[in-house]
Amino acid sequence: MEKDQNRLSRAVITTKDGSKSIFVPELDEHYHSVHGAIQEALHVFIGMGLDQCSNEPIRILEVGFGTGLNCLLTCLTGREIFYHGVEAYPVQREILNKLNYSELTGDNKSLFKSIHKASWQSDERITPNFRLLKDQVLIQEIELTEQYNLIYFDAFGPRVQKELWDPKLYRKLYSALTINGIFVTYCAKGQVRRDLQSVGFKIERLPGPPGKREMLRGRKV
Numbered sequence: 001m002e003k004d005q006n007r008l009s010r011a012v013i014t015t016k017d018g019s020k021s022i023f024v025p026e027l028d029e030h031y032h033s034v035h036g037a038i039q040e041a042l043h044v045f046i047g048m049g050l051d052q053c054s055n056e057p058i059r060i061l062e063v064g065f066g067t068g069l070n071c072l073l074t075c076l077t078g079r080e081i082f083y084h085g086v087e088a089y090p091v092q093r094e095i096l097n098k099l100n101y102s103e104l105t106g107d108n109k110s111l112f113k114s115i116h117k118a119s120w121q122s123d124e125r126i127t128p129n130f131r132l133l134k135d136q137v138l139i140q141e142i143e144l145t146e147q148y149n150l151i152y153f154d155a156f157g158p159r160v161q162k163e164l165w166d167p168k169l170y171r172k173l174y175s176a177l178t179i180n181g182i183f184v185t186y187c188a189k190g191q192v193r194r195d196l197q198s199v200g201f202k203i204e205r206l207p208g209p210p211g212k213r214e215m216l217r218g219r220k221v
């Protein structure tokens, strides 16, 4: 059974590209790379994920919505997107207020605020092109009835949350992808790669963001 993470303390830290992130001392885990939160998100999820999708509208599922950084960067592309963010333990308002993502991304329409003002469990229009459903639920418990073109797998690492790096969950995510759909994660562990392959993903090992040698991308073929 998963430990309730709502009770864990969280500290805001500054990563090497100047963008903030969150550190969870009890787990000894960060929400993003300490080499650069925005840098990592742009490389892994936008560059290796979203930029590889040519169809529109694009349906995206994010596992681990967290601070909403991936969501903001995705929204800022201006592309036509439905974004389903799954998060079991939403970040508290006072922590969100300390994050500097709007200042560093040219978010002059305050989309970061709109993303966080949006109600949970409700399909909301953030911009004419961007719809967001924030879903407060454990990813293991959700029933995925719709199909997605792209999955951002941004859970805490396998050391911290082994139960999320599991073929049973990978199978569920694989089933929820369209043919040619893409799954991206910052993680490059051999066991993760093999488990993803075992449920059907065609896996590529790609260069990681600065500070990280590799990352993984899977396709449903």
Ligand SMILES: C[S@@+](CC[C@H](N)C(=O)[O-])C[C@H]1O[C@@H](n2cnc3c(N)ncnc32)[C@H](O)[C@@H]1O
Binding pocket: 002, 005, 030, 031, 032, 063, 064, 065, 066, 067, 068, 069, 070, 086, 087, 088, 089, 090, 137, 138, 139, 140, 154, 155, 156, 157, 161, 164
């Ligand atoms: C690496 S952080 C996510 C970073 C996030 N994408 C961002 O840009 O801030 C992992 C997230 O997974 C969430 N999480 C942990 N267990 C979960 C679960 N069982 N189901 C869904 N989300 C979970 C955590 O609360 C945390 O927000």
